[in-house]
Amino acid sequence: MFMPVVPLARRAGTRTAVLAALTLAGTTLSGVSAVAAPVPGDNGDVKIHASTTASDNQRNDPKVCDFYLAAFNFDSGEKVNWTIQTQPEVPGGATRTGSFTADPTGQGRTAAVDLPNGQYKLTWLTDQAHGAGKFKVFKVDCPTSKPTTPVGGPPAGGGGIARGEAFTPVTGAAAVGLAAVAGTVWFRLRRRPDGAA
Known part of the structure; x- marks a missing residue:
């Protein structure tokens, strides 16, 4: 039985081509991970906290009466602008706006926010972020x-x-x-x- 013998130079060329392809794939994959890394200004989160929730607690209270906003994981000194509007938007509906600056640990909080009962949308955007901002929908439901x-x-x-x-x-x-x-x-x-x- 006769087996063809591939010349050594040809095998070396194939090996080189495979190694080149793997290197290129590794470069591409490492480029993807660099793109997926957090962009400054886009990594923080704002939570709605009932007045009784500790400011370092990272839970979100979607139904509140007396409340404030708490921020986590922002860059130190980052300014966060926020807006609260009725949801769905109603002409002349209750609107609140404000801002705060994250402390060295990336946290921040607002004073108490007062709103009448209803459904609201909180939107926040930092000075470094891009796009329309992040948001949360919540409800103010105080006993009448x-x-x-x-x-x-x-x-x-x-x-x-x-x-x-x-x-x-x-x-x-x-x-x-x-x-x-x-x-x-x-x-x-x-x-x-x-x-x-």
Whole structure:
């Protein structure tokens, strides 16, 4: 049986071509990793924190009442500009804007932010970042039933209304209607001296 013999020079050329291809592939792969490295200004994150959440806690509170913004993993001294708008956007809706500068550890925080109940979108952008910025959607949901003081006299049988919610517009309209009917009946009875209807 006859086996072809490849000349040594030809095998060396093939080996060189394979090594060249692998080197080129390695260069390309190392170039990809350099592109994927974080760009200054694009690596930070802003969290919505309930007023009771510690500023170094990296969780996000998507439903809050009293809250502030906390920042993590920014470059030291980096300025972060933020905007909060109603979501979806409503003409004349509540909007808040501000900025803060990250401390040497890359963290930062705002003072308390006050917004009425509703759905909002937080957008932030640093001076070094590119594009439209990063965002989070969250909800402000504060309880609306607050304790009220008694209106009128003492509660529970002493006359007056015990709570402000007890006298609603419907109750008021019913009271006016009842007074009107009673007044009409009284006026008709007074017109007839014998009291007959």
